[in-house]
Amino acid sequence: MEVPKNSRNIILELRNIEKTFVEDSRRLKVLDGISLDIGEEFVAILGPSGCGKTTLLRIIAGLEKPDSGEVIVRQENARIGFIFQSPTLLPWMTVLENVALPLRVNGLSWEEAKDRARKYLTLVGLQSFEDFYPRELSGGMKQRVNVARALAVEPAILLMDEPFSALDPLTAETLRSEVLDLWMWGVTTVKTIMMVTHSVDEAIFMADRIVVFTPRPARIAGIVEVNLPRPRDRRSPDFQKLEDRVYELISA
Numbered sequence: 001m002e003v004p005k006n007s008r009n010i011i012l013e014l015r016n017i018e019k020t021f022v023e024d025s026r027r028l029k030v031l032d033g034i035s036l037d038i039g040e041e042f043v044a045i046l047g048p049s050g051c052g053k054t055t056l057l058r059i060i061a062g063l064e065k066p067d068s069g070e071v072i073v074r075q076e077n078a079r080i081g082f083i084f085q086s087p088t089l090l091p092w093m094t095v096l097e098n099v100a101l102p103l104r105v106n107g108l109s110w111e112e113a114k115d116r117a118r119k120y121l122t123l124v125g126l127q128s129f130e131d132f133y134p135r136e137l138s139g140g141m142k143q144r145v146n147v148a149r150a151l152a153v154e155p156a157i158l159l160m161d162e163p164f165s166a167l168d169p170l171t172a173e174t175l176r177s178e179v180l181d182l183w184m185w186g187v188t189t190v191k192t193i194m195m196v197t198h199s200v201d202e203a204i205f206m207a208d209r210i211v212v213f214t215p216r217p218a219r220i221a222g223i224v225e226v227n228l229p230r231p232r233d234r235r236s237p238d239f240q241k242l243e244d245r246v247y248e249l250i251s252a
């Protein structure tokens with residue numbers, strides 16, 4: 001099954017984003033003119049450690065300001081969801097309350113927020129864990145709660161910052177497929193996913209396009225289209241050819 005990908009229906013535009021951090025009079029240029037049009041698609045951002053990938057996601061989410069350039073969300077009232085690398089759940093709240101809290105902050109009543117939270121906990125298979133506390137959950141389950149919490153905001157754009165890298169390999173692989181399935185089945189509001197990753201394999205397994213960044217300050221070294229049907233077979237010659245292309249870009 002393939003998602004009806006529409007990369008021409010632009011949802012998000014990045015226009016010449018620049019960012020320099022200044023600390024103790026030292027200047028660290030991190031993003032050096034990032035421009036990209038993003039449609040209804042899954043985009044992976046791949047680049048060396050410390051090049052500025054997280055900073056770009058934070059700028060898109062409005063958590064950080066660029067020095068110059070613009071983030072333009074082309075769809076009216078489009079919300080943005082964010083999944084961080086490690087689960088950031090509040091330990092004194094139950095699973096249900098953790099997912100409901102951002103909805104409450106967005107103006108829903110507790111009852112409405114909890115109903116919505118239940119819906120998304122069911123989508124990630126955690127319907128029977130709503131009264132559990134984070135400490136009672138495995139790492140994979142906590143990250144599922146994080147996924148539910150981001151989806152429950154009903155975003156059009158989902159940003160994910162190395163969402164699987166803190167998980168054991170089997171759990172990570174299961175969650176990768178689950179997130180892809182939820183997106184492809186169209187059971188969520190998400191149209192566009194942007195994921196930061198260190199993993200060439202993960203990028204090719206999941207994304208429609210892979211944007212490779214240079215070492216800091218990040219510029220776009222190249223963009224690789226992944227036109228392989230899903231679920232993708234890592235052992236196929238086409239998968240391996242793409243791996244070679246991406247590695248060439250990384251080491252260019």
Ligand SMILES: Nc1ncnc2c1ncn2[C@@H]1O[C@H](COP(=O)(O)OP(=O)(O)OP(=O)(O)O)[C@@H](O)[C@H]1O
Binds near residue numbers: 047
């Ligand atoms: N608020 C900040 N103040 C000062 N320096 C910062 C700040 N945030 C990030 N940096 C620095 O900017 C650089 C880029 O950081 P960023 O987290 O965006 O990189 P990254 O590509 O996501 O790295 P990694 O792959 O290791 O997670 C790093 O050297 C980091 O230390």
